[in-house]
Amino acid sequence: MPRACGWEITLRCNMGCRHCGSLAGRARDDxxxxxxxxxxxxxxxxxxxxxxxxxxxxPTLRQDWDVFGERLARQKVRVAILSNAWTWSRRDAExxxxxxxxxxxxxxxxxxREHDDFRGSGSFPRVLAALRTVRDVGLExxxxxxxxxxxxxxxxxxxxxxxxxxxxxxxxxxxxxxxAMARHRELVLPPEDVLWLVPQVAEFCRExxxxxxxxxxxxxxxxxxxxxxxxQADVNMPFWLGCWAGMQxxxxxxxxxxxxxxxxPSARHGETRFVxxxxxxxxxxxxxxxxAGFAYNRGFHPExxxxxxxxxxxxxxxxxxxxWKRYSLNDETSGDMYCFYFQALKHGRHDLLEDEPTExxxxxxxxxxxxxxxxxxxxxx
Amino acid sequence: xxxxxxxxxIEQFLRKAARNVVVPxxxxxxxxxxxxxxxxxxxxxxxxxxxxAAQVSDVAKVSTSDLPPAAPEVRDAxxxxxLPLMAVPYLVALPPDDxxxxxxxxxxxxxxxxxxxxxxxxxxxxxxxxxxxxxxRAETDAAASPDAAATPSASPEKA
Numbered sequence: 204m205p206r207a208c209g210w211e212i213t214l215r216c217n218m219g220c221r222h223c224g225s226l227a228g229r230a231r232d233d234x235x236x237x238x239x240x241x242x243x244x245x246x247x248x249x250x251x252x253x254x255x256x257x258x259x260x261x262p263t264l265r266q267d268w269d270v271f272g273e274r275l276a277r278q279k280v281r282v283a284i285l286s287n288a289w290t291w292s293r294r295d296a297e298x299x300x301x302x303x304x305x306x307x308x309x310x311x312x313x314x315x316r317e318h319d320d321f322r323g324s325g326s327f328p329r330v331l332a333a334l335r336t337v338r339d340v341g342l343e344x345x346x347x348x349x350x351x352x353x354x355x356x357x358x359x360x361x362x363x364x365x366x367x368x369x370x371x372x373x374x375x376x377x378x379x380x381x382x383a384m385a386r387h388r389e390l391v392l393p394p395e396d397v398l399w400l401v402p403q404v405a406e407f408c409r410e411x412x413x414x415x416x417x418x419x420x421x422x423x424x425x426x427x428x429x430x431x432x433x434x435q436a437d438v439n440m441p442f443w444l445g446c447w448a449g450m451q452x453x454x455x456x457x458x459x460x461x462x463x464x465x466x467x468p469s470a471r472h473g474e475t476r477f478v479x480x481x482x483x484x485x486x487x488x489x490x491x492x493x494x495a496g497f498a499y500n501r502g503f504h505p506e507x508x509x510x511x512x513x514x515x516x517x518x519x520x521x522x523x524x525x526x527w528k529r530y531s532l533n534d535e536t537s538g539d540m541y542c543f544y545f546q547a548l549k550h551g552r553h554d555l556l557e558d559e560p561t562e563x564x565x566x567x568x569x570x571x572x573x574x575x576x577x578x579x580x581x582x583x584x
Numbered sequence: 585x586x587x588x589x590x591x592x593x594i595e596q597f598l599r600k601a602a603r604n605v606v607v608p609x610x611x612x613x614x615x616x617x618x619x620x621x622x623x624x625x626x627x628x629x630x631x632x633x634x635x636x637a638a639q640v641s642d643v644a645k646v647s648t649s650d651l652p653p654a655a656p657e658v659r660d661a662x663x664x665x666x667l668p669l670m671a672v673p674y675l676v677a678l679p680p681d682d683x684x685x686x687x688x689x690x691x692x693x694x695x696x697x698x699x700x701x702x703x704x705x706x707x708x709x710x711x712x713x714x715x716x717x718x719x720x721r722a723e724t725d726a727a728a729s730p731d732a733a734a735t736p737s738a739s740p741e742k743a
Contacts, residue, residue, distance in 0.1 A: 281678055283675075345678075435668045439596070440590075517587065558586050
């Protein structure tokens, strides 16, 4: 059964963020009706999905969002909602609490100038105000931050701000060049930045300043010294185990299309390969249990790996990293350039790794132009 | 964590998971545990993919005709302490319950606290890990027994 589901209840959005992977704005023409959504909620319960995030678009633009949340929460699903905060009010916080949601998340992509540059002028103070409404009603609240060129050097200041606001969890993720961000590739992080950024996030995770829980999104990291700190260090396998899409993660689009992860492209992007079925015609259980479903992950074979990942010692465990990130790179010859291990080897930073590179890994980068040893050392916090 | 330890932990996890799963003897270890709870699963899922199904089936010495119509019970296969928190991009990350005990959870609704994640934490091994486990076992078998050397090996390149 899936551990977590992202449920886009509408694609309608009142903002036009430069990095929006969903290309949100106008609602889909064929979004699920109220009754259809209630049925979807029941199907999620029947499938024993433990966590659901209501998202969008901007989910609060759908007036019945709390009805779906309550339907799930009453049946012991942990439900959260992710909002851009633009129209969030005290009344929304109270609705979330009444519905039994366990957490409200907001997107905050930097300090005021950088956040507003990314999302729209005047957005930053609205997010802070929204955080306070949730705190006032006693709900837990988290923040998601997308890291891009503009905010990459202010993460410490942002962390301190969130701690002072009493934020419970902070999820960090890279800007990925799909959807709207594909038109702003100049804002995406240079791949070599992971050499200082990943250790910094790991340090955040280790410190847990103010008790705030730091979550490195699934496309951050991979094997090297920082990895264990990135993934909940107290579990038996505190390391990346490969993409969860269709394995333990599930996603539902507002028209009923089912994918393994909301980040993966779909009809809005002119891409259908990740859509496994539609809930108007097939039950969620049938889609999840379909024999050939989610084949890009469930049917994984190391032969599918490309570029460096093909010779990487961890290839069979990591499976080439986050599927979404790999898709966005659109370069079958390189492998995952945002992988920490890849960049550490490429730049000769063996001090950041746990094992000496294998001969095959050495050979892969031998003679590589732009692979100056020690390059991109950055600042290790 | 060094690669050796990483792989040992995966193997431990899979051995423990397999121990806790009651399956018909005819069903290969590991083939019974997957993301699917209805079919005995990714064997069928991988049928479409070809190679993986063939290799896993060979290693585990089963054919799809041996598989039961429904998957065995796997809910107790592992514990929440095995797998790291899943942090799918653009979802709200919900911390595990034992984080920050100093922070009050009074604000949580009754519905949210009664059985947080009870179903979700009934983890099952993910198919590729089962695949790795079988490949490792096949290599061990091949080294130990000349007869087993015929087992196809699909281990990824490791120098």
